Amino acid sequence: MRGVSDLLYGVYERHLASSLPTERLPRHVGVMLDGNRRWARARGADTASGHQAGADNIEPLLTWCEEVGVEVVTLWLLSTDNLDRPASELTPLLSIIEGVVGDLAGRSRWRLNPVGALDLLPVQTSQALKQAADDTREVSGMIVNVAVGYGGRQEIADAVRAMLLEHAVRGTSLEALAETVDVEQITDHLYTKGQPDPDLVIRTSGEQRLGGFLLWQSAHSEFYFCEAYWPDFRRVDFLRALRAYAERERRFGS
Secondary structure (H helix, E strand, O other), X not given: OHHHHHHHHHHHHHHHHHHOOHHHOOOEEEEEOOOHHHHHHHOOOOHHHHHHHHHHOHHHHHHHHHHOOOOEEEEEEEEOHHHHOOHHHHHHHHHHHHHHHHHHHHHOOOEEEEEOOHHHOOHHHHHHHHHHHHHOOOOOOOEEEEEEXXXXXXXXXXXXXXXXXXXXXXXXXHHHHHHHOOHHHXXXXXXXOOOOOOOEEEEOOOOOOOOOOOOOHHHHXXXXXXXXXXXXXXXXXXXXXXXXHHHOOOOOOO
């Protein structure tokens, strides 16, 4: 029976892939990789095993994105709130993140771009992220934003702070800045400056909330919530998300 099930699954997956309208697929996909701890708990495994299983599923996801022509992927691996977790959980998680980022950089296939408050991270983790960015700077492939120590409110605060400092250097008065500041100026100081906003945001594990992910950039994004825990997220789940996105009529806030 397993063989028949696998055969039917393969047929269904190929049908999904072939039926996607290429002209209606997203340029930028954001993914909230949620459910690693619950995946591990359901199997009686330790938390680190769940995080490692989740890390092992990142490269397949990037391959699926690349196959359909996605230009930018943003992966939320660790929030600023997660930095308050006990060291017994946080230390192995950071080590796993350093390892997967290093492995992805070693593929020389995608351009890695760390996004987040790197100054809040341990020096070793921050250096690993910066090294991955340096190592892939000349890669012409898909951009992969690696969100570690990331929070949407923190990003907006950092963007405003950077904008204020830039104008202070120019000698702009606060009164003059208040009269001219606009959305574009703040956008130009975000971690993702110069990139298209996410068209589609996927969250795994059944949670149906944004949780602070790309707060500014996702104003007009479409959202897709998947019941599977992140380590169990399959290509067919990704294709279903793309199908749902392609079937929607985007209104961009209107």
